[in-house]
Amino acid sequence: MIAVVSDIHGNLEALTAVLEKCEEIGVDDIVCLGDIIGYGPDPIAVADIAIERFRVTLMGNHEEALVTGKHRFNPYAAQAIDWTRTQLKGASGGRLSRLLGSERPDYLSWFKDLPAYVVDANRLLVHGSIYDPVHDYVDEPENPVEAEQMIQTLERDFSGFDLCFAGHNHTPFIATKVGTFFPHDGHPTFTLPPGHKAYICVGSVGQPRDRDWRSSFATIDGNTITYHRVSYDLQLTQQKILDIGLHKFLAERLQYGC
Ligand SMILES: [Fe+2]
Secondary structure, eight states: OEEEEOOOTTOHHHHHHHHHHHHHHTOOEEEEOSOOSSSSSOHHHHHHHHHHHOSEEOOOHHHHHHHHOOOOOOHHHHHHHHHHHHHHHTOOSHHHHHHHTOSSOOHHHHHHTOOSEEEETTEEEESSOSSSTTTOOOOOOOSHHHHHHHHHIIIIIOOSOSEEEEOSSOOEEEEETTEEEOOBTTBOEEEOOTTOOEEEEEOOSSSOOSSOOSEEEEEEETTEEEEEEEOOOHHHHHHHHHHTTOOHHHHHHHHHTO
């Protein structure tokens, strides 16, 4: 069983809870769609886990901002990525140092080399969308015109793969030619016929924005996609954000899932 996680955003408590859930349900392979850092208080610990545990980690727009310094972030995100860069530049020890045989691991080089997309069997893995794998957002179609555009995308541009797994929007849903489907408690599982084309948006581990504060991720088992929601120690993450001096908005939004 493969787990697809995304948008951890330095939230160690959320990632730890997700890993415990993966262990419980028998996940043996984890891929990550990017944005493992930014916003949250534990970039080093999360990077160490990604290096050690994830088969794939993609470049998200926060990793790009981390290594290039270029972005169009709001002030809260900009403050957080600057703080994150300071932490990673000064880091020593940790799992990366053991892997590299160095006392002063170069985290920024590791982030810089992350791939923007990966083709994995019949699946394309991206952070954003098939049109721009790092920056573009997959939006849920909200009117007939947008629904028709989604159908055209799936029919015309899903070539060489059937499913595209995406993060970045922090919202779990599946967009297909027959409509958009949202997972709900008690109805988290979707079985797609072989060859069916769909965007699978997996939601966010560390900063969900679908009005549900719990971590979101998805698992793949054959043709079946299952969404999972996992509670974590939200108050501890919030206190860490406040203690290191990041804006209180970044702590408060976690409890509202927005
Ligand atoms: Fe993100």
